[in-house]
Amino acid sequence: MKSKKNLILIGMMGSGKSTIGRLLAQKLNLSFLDIDFLIEKKVKMKIAEIFENKGEEIFRKLEKEFTLKFLNKTNCIISLGGGAFIDETIKKEAQKKGITIWLNWNSQTLINRIKKNKKRPVVINLNDSELKNLILSRSKIYSKAKYKIDCENMNKIEIVEKIKQIYESI
Numbered sequence: 001m002k003s004k005k006n007l008i009l010i011g012m013m014g015s016g017k018s019t020i021g022r023l024l025a026q027k028l029n030l031s032f033l034d035i036d037f038l039i040e041k042k043v044k045m046k047i048a049e050i051f052e053n054k055g056e057e058i059f060r061k062l063e064k065e066f067t068l069k070f071l072n073k074t075n076c077i078i079s080l081g082g083g084a085f086i087d088e089t090i091k092k093e094a095q096k097k098g099i100t101i102w103l104n105w106n107s108q109t110l111i112n113r114i115k116k117n118k119k120r121p122v123v124i125n126l127n128d129s130e131l132k133n134l135i136l137s138r139s140k141i142y143s144k145a146k147y148k149i150d151c152e153n154m155n156k157i158e159i160v161e162k163i164k165q166i167y168e169s170i
């Protein structure tokens with residue numbers, strides 16, 4: 001198979017990066033790499049436990065190390081953690097080594113989804129308005145992705161199909 005750049009899914013937690021990534025990988029017959037999952041497997045701790053026991057700084061170091069390492073692969077679908085693209089080096093490398101795709105949703109949809117899962121350490125103590133501010137400030141950075149998918153009125157299959165079309169056109 002001809003070596004092709006990775007497809008790199010970015011976006012807020014709750015934006016469906018892992019679900020869409022897995023479906024997309026099946027559809028395109030590519031490997032799927034979920035950076036958070038790879039960290040959990042290696043460290044033998046859940047992300048929430050890493051935050052709790054080692055702190056966010058150590059998590060961010062691990063995230064950077066793992067993300068930069070796996071960005072060197074080719075022919076993969078890679079799902080980044082929601083905060084990874086905020087790091088300047090990760091952003092630059094992701095842009096260079098892959099096709100970045102932002103899964104964009106309305107803030108309220110993300111807030112509703114994020115609140116359903118109480119295990120997310122970064123947002124556990126944020127109220128709705130703080131969460132909205134985080135989404136808005138991160139969105140400015142996510143918007144640097146090469147492609148933006150407005151997912152709000154699409155189902156999973158349609159989102160996957162849209163990204164597949166992008167992949168096949170490049």
Ligand code: S3P
Pocket residue numbers: 011012013014017036047080081082083084120121122
């Ligand atoms: C984070 C998002 C999480 C995980 C960690 C930090 C963030 O990944 O990396 O809890 O800062 O947004 P998901 O976006 O896959 O939930």
